[in-house]
Amino acid sequence: MGRPRRAQMNLPALAVALLVVTTVAVVSFGMADRAYLSAERDADQRRVAVALSERLVASESRVTARPNVLGADAVSGLNASRLRTLFPVTDGYDVAVRLGDRTLASTGDPTGGTTIRRIVLVENRSSVSATPDLSATDPSVTLPRRSPRVEIRLTPPAETDVRVVRANDRVVLRNASGLTGTFEVELSRFETTTLTFEADGALPTGSVELTYSPAETGKAVLAVTVDG
Numbered sequence: 001m002g003r004p005r006r007a008q009m010n011l012p013a014l015a016v017a018l019l020v021v022t023t024v025a026v027v028s029f030g031m032a033d034r035a036y037l038s039a040e041r042d043a044d045q046r047r048v049a050v051a052l053s054e055r056l057v058a059s060e061s062r063v064t065a066r067p068n069v070l071g072a073d074a075v076s077g078l079n080a081s082r083l084r085t086l087f088p089v090t091d092g093y094d095v096a097v098r099l100g101d102r103t104l105a106s107t108g109d110p111t112g113g114t115t116i117r118r119i120v121l122v123e124n125r126s127s128v129s130a131t132p133d134l135s136a137t138d139p140s141v142t143l144p145r146r147s148p149r150v151e152i153r154l155t156p157p158a159e160t161d162v163r164v165v166r167a168n169d170r171v172v173l174r175n176a177s178g179l180t181g182t183f184e185v186e187l188s189r190f191e192t193t194t195l196t197f198e199a200d201g202a203l204p205t206g207s208v209e210l211t212y213s214p215a216e217t218g219k220a221v222l223a224v225t226v227d228g
Contacts (some may be wrong), residue, residue, distance in 0.1 A: 045114040049226040051089050053116045056097070056222065062086055065146075065188060069121040069217065077098060080107045093228035100220045113227025120222045125213040132210065134203045140196040148189045153182045154211040160201030162208075167193050178224035 006128040059067045063086075083097065083105040084090055092106030099122070132141040143150060152173070156162050161178030164171060165185075172185045187193045187207060195210070 026104070042114060045093070045226045045228065048089055048093055049114045049116040049211055049224050052087055052095065052097075052226065053118055053222065053224040055087055055089065056074070056224070057118060057120055065123045065215070068118075069123050070099070070222070072124045074121055075104055075122070077176055078104045080105050081103075083107060090226075093226050095227075096223075097223040098223040098225075108228070110225045110227040111138070113225050115223055115225045117224075118222045120220055121217045122220050123215050123217045125215055127211060127213050129209060129211045131203075132208060133199060133205050134208060135192050136202060139199065139203060140194050141210070142192060142194045143210070143212055145192045147187055147193065147212040149184060149186050149191075149212070151182060151184050151211040152193070152195075153211075154179050154207070155209075156180070156199065156203055156207045157201065160199050160203060160207070162197055162199045164198040166196040166198070 055061060057068045057070070058062060063070055063078060064114065065071045065074075078097065083095065084107060091168065094110040094113065096106040096110045097104045099120075130141075135147065154162050156178070162166065162180075163176055163178060165173035165179065165183075165186055167185060168191070173179055173183055197208060
């Protein structure tokens, strides 16, 4: 008679033990599930942040002058809608793009998430005018490196005809009867350009006026944050 009573007395303890085990298992599975979802979300945010940071500094980007060199004017025009339009990878995420201590564009509310940082160059350009001294022995002038275009104003003396203008070895202007007036010439962004003026007479100072936009670059940190 003693054994059945002891067995009956142990039933409540067994039920409690089973309840504890079940509860611990459910909590453990829940924590594991949340940890998995969090890790998956973090990985997805990182993937988008890396992709966006790479596309921002790529050669075909609308905000770069060349790979890893941001154009100051181009990035100043970057806003939330333009960011979404130019970089569809941001769809469905809260995103912030910062350059140094300045926020260029922000969509949604990216208060957390994943941040990718890159060291980049920022290129600024300002217009410069010059009247080179072109001697008869060397009627050429070298522009600052990576000037993408130049405006050439030709007002030679009446007895002199400027017939050809070359940019390095490329003929950019030609007129057998003489060139007079203002011309805009596109140049290579990737090499230093020397302009050579072929004329049948002297070109005193003031005969040629050049207007161009040399580049000045400085380092900055580009930070891309993706949350969602």
